[in-house]
Amino acid sequence: MSAKIPAIVSNRVSDEAKRMTDVVAKFVEEDCVPADPVLEAQVGEGDARWESHPPIVEELKAKARKLGLWNMFLPKGYYAESPGWTNLEYGIMAEWLGRSRVASEACNCAAPDTGNMEVLAKYGNAAQKEKWLKPLMDGKIRSAFLMTEPGVASSDATNIELDIKREGNEYVLNGQKWWSSGAGDPRCQIYIVMGKTDPSNRDPYRQQSVVLVPANTPGIKINRMLRVYGYDDAPHGHGHLTFTNVRVPVSNMVLGEGRGFEIIQGRLGPGRIHHAMRSIGASEVALDWMLMRVNDESKKPFGKLLREHGVILEWIAKSRMEIDAARLVVLNAAIKMDEQGPKGALKEIAQAKVLIPQTALTVIDRAIQSFGGAGVCQDTPLANMWAGIRTLRLADGPDEVHLQQMGRNENKRGREATERIKRQQARTAELMKRHGAQTAQPGTRIRHSKM
Amino acid sequence: MSAKIPAIVSNRVSDEAKRMTDVVAKFVEEDCVPADPVLEAQVGEGDARWESHPPIVEELKAKARKLGLWNMFLPKGYYAESPGWTNLEYGIMAEWLGRSRVASEACNCAAPDTGNMEVLAKYGNAAQKEKWLKPLMDGKIRSAFLMTEPGVASSDATNIELDIKREGNEYVLNGQKWWSSGAGDPRCQIYIVMGKTDPSNRDPYRQQSVVLVPANTPGIKINRMLRVYGYDDAPHGHGHLTFTNVRVPVSNMVLGEGRGFEIIQGRLGPGRIHHAMRSIGASEVALDWMLMRVNDESKKPFGKLLREHGVILEWIAKSRMEIDAARLVVLNAAIKMDEQGPKGALKEIAQAKVLIPQTALTVIDRAIQSFGGAGVCQDTPLANMWAGIRTLRLADGPDEVHLQQMGRNENKRGREATERIKRQQARTAELMKRHGAQTAQPGTRIRHSKM
Amino acid sequence: MSAKIPAIVSNRVSDEAKRMTDVVAKFVEEDCVPADPVLEAQVGEGDARWESHPPIVEELKAKARKLGLWNMFLPKGYYAESPGWTNLEYGIMAEWLGRSRVASEACNCAAPDTGNMEVLAKYGNAAQKEKWLKPLMDGKIRSAFLMTEPGVASSDATNIELDIKREGNEYVLNGQKWWSSGAGDPRCQIYIVMGKTDPSNRDPYRQQSVVLVPANTPGIKINRMLRVYGYDDAPHGHGHLTFTNVRVPVSNMVLGEGRGFEIIQGRLGPGRIHHAMRSIGASEVALDWMLMRVNDESKKPFGKLLREHGVILEWIAKSRMEIDAARLVVLNAAIKMDEQGPKGALKEIAQAKVLIPQTALTVIDRAIQSFGGAGVCQDTPLANMWAGIRTLRLADGPDEVHLQQMGRNENKRGREATERIKRQQARTAELMKRHGAQTAQPGTRIRHSKM
Amino acid sequence: MSAKIPAIVSNRVSDEAKRMTDVVAKFVEEDCVPADPVLEAQVGEGDARWESHPPIVEELKAKARKLGLWNMFLPKGYYAESPGWTNLEYGIMAEWLGRSRVASEACNCAAPDTGNMEVLAKYGNAAQKEKWLKPLMDGKIRSAFLMTEPGVASSDATNIELDIKREGNEYVLNGQKWWSSGAGDPRCQIYIVMGKTDPSNRDPYRQQSVVLVPANTPGIKINRMLRVYGYDDAPHGHGHLTFTNVRVPVSNMVLGEGRGFEIIQGRLGPGRIHHAMRSIGASEVALDWMLMRVNDESKKPFGKLLREHGVILEWIAKSRMEIDAARLVVLNAAIKMDEQGPKGALKEIAQAKVLIPQTALTVIDRAIQSFGGAGVCQDTPLANMWAGIRTLRLADGPDEVHLQQMGRNENKRGREATERIKRQQARTAELMKRHGAQTAQPGTRIRHSKM
Ligand SMILES: Cc1cc2nc3c(=O)[nH]c(=O)nc-3n(C[C@H](O)[C@H](O)[C@H](O)COP(=O)(O)OP(=O)(O)OC[C@H]3O[C@@H](n4cnc5c(N)ncnc54)[C@H](O)[C@@H]3O)c2cc1C
Ligand SMILES: Cc1cc2nc3c(=O)[nH]c(=O)nc-3n(C[C@H](O)[C@H](O)[C@H](O)COP(=O)(O)OP(=O)(O)OC[C@H]3O[C@@H](n4cnc5c(N)ncnc54)[C@H](O)[C@@H]3O)c2cc1C
Ligand SMILES: Cc1cc2nc3c(=O)[nH]c(=O)nc-3n(C[C@H](O)[C@H](O)[C@H](O)COP(=O)(O)OP(=O)(O)OC[C@H]3O[C@@H](n4cnc5c(N)ncnc54)[C@H](O)[C@@H]3O)c2cc1C
Ligand SMILES: Cc1cc2nc3c(=O)[nH]c(=O)nc-3n(C[C@H](O)[C@H](O)[C@H](O)COP(=O)(O)OP(=O)(O)OC[C@H]3O[C@@H](n4cnc5c(N)ncnc54)[C@H](O)[C@@H]3O)c2cc1C
Missing domain, CATH: 1.10.540.10 (Acyl-CoA dehydrogenase/oxidase, N-terminal domain)
Incomplete structure (x- = not known):
């Protein structure tokens, strides 16, 4: 509230x-x-x-x-x-x-409708909006975003291989996609597909394009749905699809050939905030459930309520503390985004992206543990939550990729930091001289006495 | 090898x-x-x-x-x-x-046949052995061990409530059990059931008895099977059962009324070693899969093989190091058990019980992460392994219970440690005197100059 | 900036x-x-x-x-x-x-002048202010706050034992104090001393009083100064003092007998924010030094700059991320305090108190490690910083005490959380009925086929 | 015992x-x-x-x-x-x-006498042994090992720069050394010095030599002693020395020019085991002190002995468990070294080198925390211990260097692991065929119904 x-x-x-x-x-x-x-x-x-x-x-x-x-x-x-x-x-x-x-x-x-609606709102033309954005915003249909492929390391989008070839007034798509979230839902009618129109372009960020592909286009096959730690997340689920000579009119291209990278980058900021805030909500639920368990009068291992076993209150305190800190991190990113747009908030968003899932997983895992056997099964929402949030450490850019990027950015301050410290050290030397002071170092008189 | x-x-x-x-x-x-x-x-x-x-x-x-x-x-x-x-x-x-x-x-x-066979071998009488142990050892049938109940904190076995009443030549069982592993298997023919024959006995460790109950005894209902993070572990699975006026002949009592605690305690040592060693095997598999991924020539995020991204080699090194250390802990416990029996090896077994699952979970989680999306789905054994081993942190006695117990035991050395240190301090005082030495403490001359 | x-x-x-x-x-x-x-x-x-x-x-x-x-x-x-x-x-x-x-x-x-000035400003009478607060605010003298004692667990202030007895127009103080920060400084002229005027008062929070004691009062002896990981923090330092029949006029009592607890509680909020924010400043310095080292052209282990060794950029990224998150936690507490006073911000202050030192220690330790041998010695400010901040995990209330308190407070939501979840479950049951839906549980049909 | x-x-x-x-x-x-x-x-x-x-x-x-x-x-x-x-x-x-x-x-x-004696015993000639090894083994003199230099990243020994030039029958040494442990002791009479005799040798592992330099040789200056977190470790200490035209007879060369690398590598194995085992001893002391504190009847925060505050027993249990595991790791390395020499035990020694200091630091830090203020000062051995062991994470090869090396070695199994898994997958395919089985994947029938 x-x-x-x-x-x-x-x-x-x-x-x-x-x-x-x-x-x-x-x-x-x-x-x-x-x-x-x-x-x-x-x-x-x-x-x-x-x-x-x-x-x-x-x-x-x-x-x-x-x-x-x-x-x-x-x-x-x-x-x-x-x-x-x-x-x-x-x-x-x-x-x-x-x-x-x-x-x-x-x-x-x-998700992924939110991100997809943003793409259409931001980059779609009038016809595309009319046809797809409108029913999406009305909640009439659902959509999927198809970027990741099984054959390549997709955390680096330049690796994407799905082939998009123009033939006359059509684009012909061939390739595989997986982790197409939402593709299982019978109401999922439109796929936003990333692929390569110009794989030999020298600029690796101009090879990709984004094309709108109706789900019922001939040539698309859902091979199977992927499980997440045993959960199938039906009905929306995560599809593994094959595209074999899938044809769409050229008017289904978004923004223009070679602009795929631009589009997917614009897509990511807000979604990360949403996922992060929802994860915080999930953490709060986990904490509530844990509070229920540790105060349950019918569950008294070794003669005491769980809350009376010393370590449990510490779990609760840490969970509260970590959730509260995590929330601030996301809200700060949201504000930065409000003020400077996703680009200006890059650092803050990345920090939220990396920190929040880890916090949430820790909190939820504690709650699971406090339930004993009940925690890992279908009787609480906890195990399912945990599995869902675990994927956030690798979806939308794995932690390691974000950390590398953040490290590189922060390291740009290296020269400036070095120079500042050097300047300060020079100033210290001056001050020492002026004050006639000398750093006392132990043992400076050793040799004299020894020799 | x-x-x-x-x-x-x-x-x-x-x-x-x-x-x-x-x-x-x-x-x-x-x-x-x-x-x-x-x-x-x-x-x-x-x-x-x-x-x-x-x-x-x-x-x-x-x-x-x-x-x-x-x-x-x-x-x-x-x-x-x-x-x-x-x-x-x-x-x-x-x-x-x-x-x-x-x-x-x-x-x-x-498991749980191994533990059950041990119980029968150790505590069963000739008829019980002939009827149940023999086919178990022949692999003809399977078995389940029914202790945990949904209504109480079962990590403390004195809480168990299933009611066992003698009526003439029969025992009548009423109550609920869950996490009855193996109960799903059509070949599971015998349940080893713990319950209370004497709930008002002053000695809380003499209230329980263990009874053999054929799976097809009328009155037993499998309400459902429990999932573990989305996995159902079929066919053996984990059952949630109700016993309603389930009747067995008095000859199905193991060892005698009131001896249930004794029986389940004898059951636990070896099983913990087995689980721990199997978890180490699973960790090795996870490391192998990770090695496969990070050397996969087709997976090059950001232009480099995964093994060339700095952090990955550290994951591999740590995994190797942690697995190797974990193995030593279990083998040490096994040797202690060989030499002094499960009781003599209590400390070592508890250490293995707590440490190994944590190590294995860390290693497997790293492997999952290295696979990106593939790691959490059905395409590797990793996610399923992780879920299975996660339960070892709470099954067979949750970590917290073992840690409390271990802490209490170690703390028994408190008086002895205190006395030793005090003795050493007294001896220091003597030595100081004899040597005419005095501890140099900073600032001891402050007052004189200030006042 | x-x-x-x-x-x-x-x-x-x-x-x-x-x-x-x-x-x-x-x-x-x-x-x-x-x-x-x-x-x-x-x-x-x-x-x-x-x-x-x-x-x-x-x-x-x-x-x-x-x-x-x-x-x-x-x-x-x-x-x-x-x-x-x-x-x-x-x-x-x-x-x-x-x-x-x-x-x-x-x-x-x-510190501790800031807290002491607050005490005097808030609770001192006009004469006390004139005599002590004025010169303190002018930076003419310094002060110490004497609560902790070597003989008792001082993280619980009710344990304090220093005896304060009224004799005529004087109070007579007897006892020991240690960790009297600032007592080493020759300019430290006033001690704010907590002791017991009424040790047998039934209300354990009314036994204590706070008395102003000039540093040069006869009967006070500085036995020695305490080291912190080898550092003496001279000249202010941390004193270990004995009070033997130390006499001060009754007018030196602050606020009145029995109000000591009230006074020290009012003292704590802002100081914790200050310490926390300063620790964040220290962390930034550590990160700057680390940036200097990892970009130092003359330090190339194994042919690469340190920043090119994979793991280092991750240290930098994590440090940036953790510092930024920590700062938000403290600033949030400061704002809450601005709006609702220290009492209203209890939770937020405690969170900052516990979280920030841990973050700072982690960041500084990474910086130390990146310097190799240089990191632990007198050539960087890092080792000294680390030692200073390490004490914040136990001074002003050890982490464990805060966590226990926070856990207890959070756990007060236990009943409300339980009732809410129960209400939701009841509502689910209604909805199920209305929709004619039934939870699909695996294995519900097992028995029928088996028997 | x-x-x-x-x-x-x-x-x-x-x-x-x-x-x-x-x-x-x-x-x-x-x-x-x-x-x-x-x-x-x-x-x-x-x-x-x-x-x-x-x-x-x-x-x-x-x-x-x-x-x-x-x-x-x-x-x-x-x-x-x-x-x-x-x-x-x-x-x-x-x-x-x-x-x-x-x-x-x-x-x-x-240390460092032990390693130095090993060097002399293994690589010294008869005269060198007579002159230096004998008095060392008799405990008459002490020694230092001078490798690390302030100007370069010394964790990579190929960076060492101290210049050793032959002039006639003498070697002339010029350069700086620091972290020369033991150099403060007045009994320290011999330095084992590593430097470069052939800096332009193409083989970077043949440029170095080791020379014996008497401590009182003219031209050696101890500039100062280095502190470790505020401790000076006197009298042995850690020296920062300058060598200016320091001359020793050519007979002081050990083994021969260009063989320095060989010598220092032979030196390292046993020393790491010794340090590791001593650290375990220190951890045991820390645990004993913690046991003393938590059972101290005069220290009752919040009305309970420390051992009765829930979290403390867990600290004790974990400390016991981690020390016991650490010991096994070192002893395993020792045995491997007994059986196959330091080279054969490379992996095991590196694991001990990295794992043990971390364990010891954790255990000692818990003990410090349990003492409150007393833990960080001179009244227990704990803070000093912690500082000493902290340096083991970077001396003798920083953790990161060992982890990189271990990671690279383990990763050599990459191809073999990959091939094995691939072979197993091929065999699965065969078995599937033979059994007429097919992997059940969710959602395989989706398209049919949707289109
Ligand atoms: C539940 C779920 C839903 C998803 N939904 C969608 C969706 O709707 N649409 C869609 O297109 N995709 C979706 N994805 C896919 C997801 O975005 C990708 O899995 C993710 O981007 C990683 O790509 P990858 O799986 O190909 O892993 P890879 O790129 O092969 O990476 C594997 C691992 O390598 C490591 N690594 C990679 N780069 C580096 C580096 N620079 N430094 C160090 N380590 C590195 C990381 O540990 C990483 O996890 C979803 C995934 C999941 C699990
Ligand atoms: C996959 C799986 C298979 C299983 N197989 C079997 C089986 O075949 N037969 C069988 O009988 N049982 C089985 N179990 C049940 C298992 O042994 C119990 O779940 C376990 O003993 C814990 O009991 P509980 O679930 O009632 O949790 P509780 O006893 O209610 O404990 C819940 C939590 O409370 C906390 N806690 C408890 N005591 C303390 C303490 N002293 N201090 C601090 N914290 C404490 C712990 O975090 C614990 O996890 C299985 C469980 C799983 C998950
Ligand atoms: C550098 C420094 C400066 C200081 N400056 C001052 C000063 O100026 N004036 C002053 O009066 N004091 C000062 N102190 C003292 C400081 O406030 C106390 O050390 C602190 O309050 C802890 O009290 P104690 O040392 O008596 O430890 P104890 O109260 O004996 O506690 C010892 C340990 O027991 C554990 N513990 C305690 N309670 C619980 C619990 N409920 N649950 C679980 N574990 C628990 C904690 O681990 C704690 O660290 C300073 C201390 C330091 C180190
Ligand atoms: C108390 C103490 C006693 C000592 N005694 C002696 C002695 O008696 N004789 C002697 O010769 N030396 C001694 N040393 C020195 C010690 O061996 C060196 O400090 C150590 O080898 C590291 O070298 P360095 O300090 O030059 O750090 P650097 O080589 O500059 O390394 C700095 C940091 O860089 C990082 N790093 C380095 N390589 C890598 C990599 N490949 N990947 C990732 N990160 C990396 C690490 O974090 C490392 O800590 C002692 C040191 C201490 C602290």
């Missing part, structure tokens, strides 16, 4: 946003969280899991829309339909969405 | 055991590891997963038996049919078994 | 404070940091270390005063002479002070 | 060595530990610290010699005067030596 907004940002959050945060919080806690197991139940079993559209989702979407909770992610001023929240404000709401599996979709704020 | 046996224990391993280790290693690497995906394929889908008995398992069992790889776990001298390996020797073999999912069962060395 | 103020708080910092931050930064970088080794040189050797008053300090004080950098710590509105900065604003300045050893004293913002 | 020798190695330790371990243990506990503060007192203050030879040391040496505790480090069969212990056996004794500061010197087993 708005009352929990940290002091440090409170004055930047409009009253309207605070009010809306309370609405989101109430909706999530009272409608979405209870609906999560219903969703899972409605997804069904076996093959049906990939054909189902759980009715509970539409019920929640209707309610969310009525409450004004719709497309909140669309940044202020960015698009006519934007509800007008800043990244900070939406970030605060996103934390609440992160407490429930279904909540983001219920408010039409679920 | 035997060549990898650490120097420190090599001289304690008989030539015969070394030879056999090579046989195990070859069997695991050439027959079992390749069979793991076949097993998974034969388990099938949906409800069938709980009715299947994968033919590949029997094929491997036949081969193992022919190779002399059968019941190796049964400690030397302990039982007529024991192949005669020491805990150390079997530990070394168990590391190899841990490299494959199917290998332990193929050699009739899989 | 003001340009580095994090986005998240930038709008709360007045232009005047920004301007002043630049002044502080310049003063610290150009005057104080170069003066640090001069200070150390002027402190001298042997006994002289406790009698010296380095001239460089007065030189810097004069300059600071001229620049308007004086008593910046005194919170806004709190005292007539306060320069009027908020805790946030002073916090930002304090980070700069933390880059130099001498800077805080140069600006009359050094 | 011998009773604490881990089960895993017990059978490799001769009865005589066990008996001797008891003698060492008794000598250390009863004579050396109490003498440590006496030593410190006798070292004195100021300049005197570098001129003193504490009488207590000679007293202990006499006693040690009488007990047969002399030069135990000299490996079996290695040298006529060797007492004949294996590396394992001496390792076990060295743990005891590590409990006291003075013990190693008392038994003539102190």
